[in-house]
Every structure is written in structure tokens, then in C-alpha cells.
Amino acid sequence: MKKEHMIHILNEGHFSVPRLLLTYYARIGLHEEDTFFLIKLHSFIEKGNSFPTPEELASTMTYSPQACLDKIQQLMQKGVLTIEEHRNEDKNYYSEAYSLLPLWDRIFVAIEQEEAEKSAAKxxxxxxxxxxxxxxxxxxxxxxxxxxxxxxxxxxxxHDAELIKAALKESVLASKLNFRYIDRILFEWKRNGIKTVDQARSYGEKFRRHQYDKKTPASKSDSKNDPGQSAPIYNWLGR
Known part of the structure; x- marks a missing residue:
């Protein structure tokens, strides 16, 4: 390839195909032909021609001008393409332009639906x-x-699933394996704004330490002689 030819290609710039469109076109009810046509239209808009004629579109495709016009009407009916009017700065006339905002809106709705489905499945x-x-x-x-x-x-x-597991663990450690005890733990955590397992762990340790500090000096001395003894389990139903 000649150097001049390469420079010419580089000077043409780069066109990025919207990846979200390629990912979600089927989910929003578009076909491959629709998607390719929207990509071509997007390329015209990126180059500064926001309202290409059917003839201009057809010049870069295998479609006829009439087929391009038909496809534009189909995409407008599908709600992914609109024509907007823009007033000139001197307000002497209006110009028209294609808008792909409805397309992006549909894609973002599809993304939100997908995330909701994933969350529900989880x-x-x-x-x-x-x-x-x-x-x-x-x-x-x-x-x-x-x-x-x-x-x-x-x-x-x-309640987060991990917090429920943590509450179950608390009940096992306290040898109070019953739903009433676990429910009380979850209630206390929610009332005190506990939202993560780490927060729940710190919260429980604080009250265990409080119980430990309330022990008599004699029992504290015994505890020091027995380094393996841990702070007592907090009784969530005893508050």
C-alpha cells in the first residue's frame, strides 16, 4: 500500500460502532437489517450530516433510495428513530435532523430490565x-x-441474604437456634442501620465486649488466667 493512500485512510478518521446497539438490538425488537441501517445513519450523523437524503444513504449501500426511505419509515414506526426540527440561529428557517435518542432510550430500558432480571434470578x-x-x-x-x-x-x-446467614450464625453461636431469635437479631440490625456483614460483626462484638466489661473483677481475673476464654455471646432477646 502506498504511503499517500495510507495517509488518506488515516485522515478519514475512525468510526466507532455503538457496542450497546450490537448487544441489545434483538432485545429491543430490531433485526440485523435494521441495525446495519442505523449504524450507517449513525455514521452520517457523526460526520456532520444529520439529515442525509435517501439518495445519499443509498450511495453507500445496496439499498435503492426508495428502500432507504421505506426503512426510515419502518424504524420510525418501531419507535427508535425520529425527525426533529431545529430553528436556525437567525430564526429565518427551520432545518430537520434525524435523532437516535429514542433508540438509546430503548436500549437503556433494556439494560435496566436485564439488570432487574439478573437481580431477581440472584x-x-x-x-x-x-x-x-x-x-x-x-x-x-x-x-x-x-x-x-x-x-x-x-x-x-x-434483608440481604448474607446478613440472614450472619444472623443464623449468631444464633448457632448463642445456642439459640430458633427463628424468633434470628428475627430479633435481624430486627436489631435493621433498626441500627446495619447493612453489611462487617457492620453486623462489629455491632455484635461491641455488645459482647460490653457484657464482658460488666463482669465482676474476680471473674475478670479468672478470665485473664484463662486466655482461651472469649467474651460471652450477646443475648439478643435479653435487651
Whole structure:
């Protein structure tokens, strides 16, 4: 390739195909032909021609001018393309321009829907994992009322799955393995703005330390002689 030719190509600049369009076109009801046409139209807009004629579009495609006009009308009917009017600075006349904002709006809605679906799927997975974990710790199948309570923690109270696991662990450590005790833990955490497992751990340690400091001097002395003794488990129902 000749140097002059290479320089000419480089001077033409770079055109970036919107990756989100390539990723979500099928999800918003577009076909490959629609997508390619929108990419061509996008390239005209990027080059400063915001209202190319059907003839200009056809000159870079295998479509006829009439086919280009038909495709524009189809895309407008699908709600991904509009024509906007712009007033000239001296307000003597109006100019028209194609707008792809409806397309981007549809894509962003699709992204939000996808994220919501992923979140819902994750919640279902967490819920199934929690049921399995609870049944393992309780060493028996959960009763219908217990299943309903667990579902209420997840769906009604919006407790994070990891926090529910942490509350279960608290109840195991306290040898108070029952739903009333776990519910009280979750209630206390929510009331005190606890949203992460780390926050819950710090919160529990603070009250355990408080209980430990309230011990008599004699018991403290005994504790010092027994370095393996840890701070007492906090009784969440005893507050």
C-alpha cells in the first residue's frame, strides 16, 4: 500500500460502532437489517450530516433510495428513530435532523430490565441457598411457617441474604437456634442501620465486649488466667 493512500485512510478518521446497539438490538425488537441501517445513519450523523437524503444513504449501500426511505419509515414506526426540527440561529428557517435518542432510550430500558432480571434470578438463587443452609443447621426440613418467615425476611423486610446467614450464625453461636431469635437479631440490625456483614460483626462484638466489661473483677481475673476464654455471646432477646 502506498504511503499517500495510507495517509488518506488515516485522515478519514475512525468510526466507532455503538457496542450497546450490537448487544441489545434483538432485545429491543430490531433485526440485523435494521441495525446495519442505523449504524450507517449513525455514521452520517457523526460526520456532520444529520439529515442525509435517501439518495445519499443509498450511495453507500445496496439499498435503492426508495428502500432507504421505506426503512426510515419502518424504524420510525418501531419507535427508535425520529425527525426533529431545529430553528436556525437567525430564526429565518427551520432545518430537520434525524435523532437516535429514542433508540438509546430503548436500549437503556433494556439494560435496566436485564439488570432487574439478573437481580431477581440472584435473589431466587440466594433464597434456595438459604433454605438449604437453614435446613442443614436445623438438621430437619423447615416447617411451612418457617419457610414463610424466611421468605418474608427476603421479600418483605428486604434483608440481604448474607446478613440472614450472619444472623443464623449468631444464633448457632448463642445456642439459640430458633427463628424468633434470628428475627430479633435481624430486627436489631435493621433498626441500627446495619447493612453489611462487617457492620453486623462489629455491632455484635461491641455488645459482647460490653457484657464482658460488666463482669465482676474476680471473674475478670479468672478470665485473664484463662486466655482461651472469649467474651460471652450477646443475648439478643435479653435487651
Amino acid at each position: 435473589n431466587v438463587e440466594n433464597e434456595e441457598s438459604l433454605y438449604t443452609l437453614f435446613e442443614r443447621e436445623f438438621a430437619r426440613p423447615l416447617s411451612p411457617i418457617e419457610c414463610e418467615t424466611l421468605a418474608m425476611w427476603i421479600d418483605g423486610d428486604k
